Amino acid sequence: MRLRWDDLQLVLCVSRAGSFSGAAAGLGVSTPTVFRQANDLERRLGTRVFHRDTTGVTLTAAGREAVAVARKMEEEVGALEARIGDEDAEAAGTVRLATVDTLVAGPLLPILARLRAVRPSLVLDVRVGVRMADLRAREVDAALRAGGEPPETLIGRKLCRIAVAIYRSSSASGAGDVESAAWVTPDEALNHLASARWLRERGHSARSVMQTDSLHTLAHAVANGIGLGILPCYMADLDPRLVRVSDPIDELAGDLWFLTHPELRATARLRALSDHLAQEFGSLRPLFTGETVIRA
Numbered sequence: 001m002r003l004r005w006d007d008l009q010l011v012l013c014v015s016r017a018g019s020f021s022g023a024a025a026g027l028g029v030s031t032p033t034v035f036r037q038a039n040d041l042e043r044r045l046g047t048r049v050f051h052r053d054t055t056g057v058t059l060t061a062a063g064r065e066a067v068a069v070a071r072k073m074e075e076e077v078g079a080l081e082a083r084i085g086d087e088d089a090e091a092a093g094t095v096r097l098a099t100v101d102t103l104v105a106g107p108l109l110p111i112l113a114r115l116r117a118v119r120p121s122l123v124l125d126v127r128v129g130v131r132m133a134d135l136r137a138r139e140v141d142a143a144l145r146a147g148g149e150p151p152e153t154l155i156g157r158k159l160c161r162i163a164v165a166i167y168r169s170s171s172a173s174g175a176g177d178v179e180s181a182a183w184v185t186p187d188e189a190l191n192h193l194a195s196a197r198w199l200r201e202r203g204h205s206a207r208s209v210m211q212t213d214s215l216h217t218l219a220h221a222v223a224n225g226i227g228l229g230i231l232p233c234y235m236a237d238l239d240p241r242l243v244r245v246s247d248p249i250d251e252l253a254g255d256l257w258f259l260t261h262p263e264l265r266a267t268a269r270l271r272a273l274s275d276h277l278a279q280e281f282g283s284l285r286p287l288f289t290g291e292t293v294i295r296a
Contacts, residue, residue: 008070091272092121101216163248163290182227189213233290
């Protein structure tokens with residue numbers, strides 16, 4: 001038989017109140033409930049814990065041992081709550097943040113560097129990938145993801161609109177004929193992207209000379225002259241090796257979201273990260289909407 005935390009709370013409350021009725025008030029339950037819990041505890045332990053007489057309830061030797069343990073646990077829990085409270089108040093601790101390689105290759109790391117400058121107690125565990133499962137499975141605390149409205153199980157904050165366009169290598173001659181040129185395209189791992197569907201529908205995927213599961217790799221392939229590619233403007237426009245050959249494609253635009261779990265949104269470290277990202281991405285709106293560069 002194992003003692004439960006509820007058992008220790010019961011013994012502690014009875015010890016402090018000196019009666020079952022007083023313990024009931026402290027626990028927020030009825031006196032008969034406390035009486036039943038006390039009898040059940042003694043039955044499971046096979047020994048007396050409470051000594052009942054006309055003056056009230058006192059503890060036996062077994063009860064006194066239990067209450068000593070309960071007090072130690074109460075102190076440790078209180079200390080833990082205080083540390084967590086201080087950590088949240090100071091926006092301290094670790095945040096596991098999932099994101100994508102294009103943001104890491106683009107403006108995200110300078111943004112996070114500025115966050116570290118103002119929040120030195122915040123530790124970032126940045127994980128790069130395209131899966132949503134990492135957030136839903138609670139492998140991370142928050143994520144930066146492009147797409148539509150977040151699922152009901154997550155809390156989302158819209159940061160900015162994301163534009164995409166067609167790019168070629170700056171070393172390639174001419175503007176690039178999208179109807180006859182070779183293409184670098186997303187592979188099956190990126191089939192969920194609107195750009196992958198767009199390329200298939202227009203027949204451009206049939207002229208694909210390279211496929212990849214990484215938009216970062218795709219950008220490098222385009223920059224090296226392997227073919228045309230569809231890339232987010234916020235990354236490609238910062239790369240002098242890349243030149244736009246189209247205006248932003250409106251039907252492929254999406255939104256960038258900061259996503260987290262409902263129970264974490266009130267913690268100071270998540271609030272600090274969310275607020276910082278909202279301010280930074282707001283100031284970078286022209287870059288993300290493709291307004292900073294004129295097409296080739």
